[in-house]
Amino acid sequence: MKIFSKEQIYEGDQLTSKKQNISSTELMERAGIQIFNWLHVRMQGAQVPIHVFCGIGNNGGDGLVVARHLITHGYNVHTYVVNCSDKRSKDFLINYDLIKQTTKKWPEMLGCQADFPEIHKDDIIVDAVFGIGLNRPANDWVKLLFAHFKTSKAFTLSIDIPSGVYTDKAPEDDNDVVWANYTLSFQSPKLVFFLPETSKFTTQWEVLDIGIDREFLFATQTEAELIGKHEVLPIYKPREKFAHKGDYGHSLIIGGSYGKIGSVVLASKAALSIGAGLVTSFLPKCGYQIMQTVLPEAMVITDENETLISDIVFDFEPDVIGLGVGMGTDKVTITALEKFLKNNTTPLVIDADGLNILSKKKALLKLLPETTVLTPHPKELERLIGAWKDDFDKLNKAKAFSKKYKVVLVIKGAHTITVFNEKYYINTTGNPGMATAGTGDVLTGVITGLISQGYDALAASVFGIYLHGKAADIAIEDVGYQSLIASYINDALGEAYIDLFKQPEQPQVEEEKTEEPK
Template sequence: MKIFPSSSIKKLDAYTIEHEPIQSIQLMERAATALTEAICSRWDTETPVVVFAGPGNNGGDALAVARMLAEKGYKIEIFLFNTKGELSPDCQENKELLEIMDEIKFHEITSQFAPPTLTVDHLVIDGLFGSGLNKPLSGGYAAVVKYINASSATVVAIDIPSGLMGEENTFNVKTNIIRADVTLSLQLPKLSFLFAENAEFIGEWDLLDINLSQEGIEELDTNYEMLEAEDIRSLIKPRNKFAHKGSFGHALLIAGSRGMAGASVLAARACLRSGVGLLTVHAPICNNDILQTAIPEAIVEQDVSEICFAVPTDADDYQAIGIGPGLGRSEETEAALLEQLSSCQTPLVVDADALNILANHRHALNNLPKGSILTPHPKELERLVGKCQDSYERLTKAIELAHTAKVHIVLKGANSAIITPNGKCFFNPTGNPGMATAGSGDVLTGIILALLAQGYAADEAAKIGTFVHGLAGDFARKKTGVISLMAGDIINNLPTAWRAVSE
C-alpha cells in the first residue's frame, strides 16, 4: 500500500476525475458516503453532532457528511468558517444544498464566532483543514481548535486532524492541532500517522476506500509504502522436494558475553525457527554449556576469551553473519568487532552492542559488506546519526545513513521502517506494544540472519523478517496478552506466523 506525500494527493484526485471520468463534486459525494457510513456504524441517531467545516474541500466533505447524517435522522449543527468570503467550488455547492434543509442548524462564520456548548454526549466532526495544510494554524482557527480540544466531546477528524501536516510536524504548534479520538483517512494513510508523537492527535485511525483510481495509484511514484501480507507472501521462496540443509545456508551468529548468554540463545532459536540450514554460534567459553543445552541444533564455536568476544573468526564459509546481541562493549570486543568487519565480505545483520561500538567508529560503516542490514532502535540510531527532535527527523537521518553507507536499515519500533540505500521506505504494520520487551530485537536479528543465509536479498530479508517478527508477536499476544508477552513467546509463535505468510 503506497503512502503519498500531501503534494501528490491532489494529483491522485485529479487523475481519478480525469480517467474515470467523474466530476469533482461526485468524488466528494463518494467520500462523504464512505465517511457517513463509518460514522453511523459507531454512533446512533441519538448522538448530537456538531460539524466544524473550513472553506476548502475538507470543509466540503464535512458539509456533505452533515447533510447525509441529517437525512438519516441525526440532530446536526454546523459551523462553516468563511472568514475570507471565499469557498472552494465544491464546498460552495454543498453549502447551498444545506441551506434548504430546515432540520439543520447552520451557521456561516464570517467574523465573530459564538461557540456552541460541547458536552461528553456530543460528537464533533472536524472538517476545518485537510492534508493540504503547509503551515501551523494561528489566529481564529487556532482558537477554535483549542476550544474543541478543551471540550469533553468525542472528535472525529475527516482525513487528517486539522492543524496536523501530512509529513513533517517538527516545527508545528502542537497546541493548535485537533486531538481526534478517531481519524477517518480517505483511501490511503498519511506518513505522519506512523510517527509516535502524533498518536495523541490522530487517535484510532481507519482507512475508507473511496475508489480512487488504482491505475493512478500505480503510476504515481512515492518513496513510502506500507507492507501487506500479499507483498510478503509473494517473496517467500518455495522449497524444493530434494533440498537438503546445505540448500538453506550456513549462518554465523557472533553474540553473547558473561551474563548475556540469553541474547545469543534468543537470536539463535529465532534463526533456527526461520529456516536456516545450519547455524554456528561464536561465543565466549563461559556461555558454551548454556548454548549447548538450550539450542542443541546449533554448532557452538568457542572464543578464546572466557567472558567476551575477543578474537575475530574466519567467516569465509558462511552465507550471512549476525553480530551484536548481548555482545558487550569491552575494549577487547571493540577491537575484535572492528577487525572482524574490516576483512568481512559476507552480508551482515548488525544489531545492539555492535551498533553502539560502530557509533564510536563511524568510518567503519562505510566498509560494511554489500547487502548488510542495520537493525537499530531509535536510541541506537541517534548514537549513529546524532540527536533527533522527532520521528520525522529520525527517519530522514536514517534515510541519509542508508544512502551514504550503502546499507539497509530496519528502524525498529511501532510501524518499523525498512529503508533501502536508494531511499525507499517500507513500513511494517504487524506487531504490538507487548513486544516492547527485552530480547525482542535479538529475535528479529535471528530471523533476518536466517533469511540472508538462505539467499534472500537484503531488502527481501528485511521486509519478510520484520513482518513475520511482528506477526509472531501478534499471535503471541492472543495467548498471553500484552503485559505478559516475552521474547520467547515470539519465537514460540514463529511456526504459526511462517505458515500464515507462506501457505
C-alpha cells in the first residue's frame, strides 16, 4: 500500500475534482459521509453524546459534514467550532451554512478555556480541528482543549490525522496534539502512524476510500510503501519439481565468540529454515561441538583461534555471507574483518558486532559490495549515521547514508523500515514479544538465506522482514508476548510461508432452525 505525501494528497484531490467533474465541496461531502457511515454502522442509533470539534479549515469542514449527517439521523450531537483564526476555508464556510440550515442548534463557538464543554468518560469525541496542512503549533488555549479531551477519557476519533500532528516533523511537545483512540485516514495511511515518536498519538487507524482517481493512485510513485501480504506475494519464488539443493545457494554465516555461539546457531538455522540449499557456519573452535550437535544440517568451519574470530579463511565460494552475529569487537577480530573486506566480492548481510566494527572504522564502509544489507537496531544505527533530532531527521540521514554507500539499510523496530534508492518500505508484521535476545540473529539468517536462493538484496530484505515478523505473530498465539524467544520464531518460519497462501476465513452463518410440521 502506498503512503502518499501531503503534497501528493493535495494533487490527488485536485485531479479527482477535475477528472470526475466534481467540486472540492462535493469531494468533502463524500469524505464526510464515509466517516459518518463508519460511525453509523457501529453505533446503530445509540444516543451517546457525540462532541464534534471542528477547526476552520478543510478538516473542520469534514467535521461539519459528519455532524450534519449525524444530526439528520437522530444522533445526540454537539457541534463546536474551534475559532483559532480569522481565516476560514471556502469549503468550511459552505458546510457551516449547510449545518445551520439543518438544525436550530447551531455550532457553538469556542474561543478560550472558559468555553470548553463538559465531556464525560462515556461520551464520544470527533476530532476535526486540524488536518494535514498544519505547519505551526496550535494556540495555547487550543492545546488546553486537547488536554481537556485527554482528561475526559472519552473515546476520541480523529479525522484523517490526530490534530496537532505534522506530516513531516515531530511535534515539539506531546501535549500539543490530540491523543486519538482511532484515526480514520482518507485514501492512504500517514507516515506518522509508523514512527516511534508519533505512532503513539493514535492507538488504531483505518483507511477510508473516498474515491480518489484510480489512475492517479496507481501511477503515482511514493517515497514510502506499506508492506503486507499483498505486497510480498509477487516477490515469492515457487520451487521447481526437479530442483536440488544447489539451486538454492550456499550461505556462509560468520560470527560467534566464547559465550556467544548461540547467535550463530540461530542465524544458521534461520538461513536453512527460510530455504537456503546449503549453510556453512564459520566460528571459533569453541563453537565446533555446539554447532555440530545442535544443528546437524549445517556444515562447520572453525577459526584457528579457540575463543574469537581472528582470520576469516575458507576454501569455497558462497553465494552470500551473513556476518557479525555474536562476533565481538576484539582488536584481533577487527583486523580479521578489515582484511576480509579488502578481498571480498560476495554479497553481504551485516548485523550486530559487524555493524559496531564498521562504526568504529567507518573507512571500511567503502569496502562493502553494492547492495550490502545492514540490519541495525536503533543504537547501532545511531553509531552508523549519527544522532538525529526526530524520526524524520533519522529517515533523511538513513536515506543519505544508503545512497552514499549504496547499501540496503534495515532499521529494526516495531515497524521495521527498509531504506534503499530514495524509498522507505515499512513492515506491518511483528509484535512486542520480539523484544528479546536473538531475534535479530534470526533476521540476519532469514535475509541471508533468501539472497542465497536468488532474491536480490532489497527483495530479500523486504520479504525476509515480513516473514520474520509473521513467524513471530504465529508463535505468540501459543506462547504469548512475554514467553516468545528467538528459537520459536525460527520454528514458525515454515508456517509463515504457508500463511502467504491462506485465504481469509469466512464467517460461519448458522442455518435457521425450523420446526417440523406436526
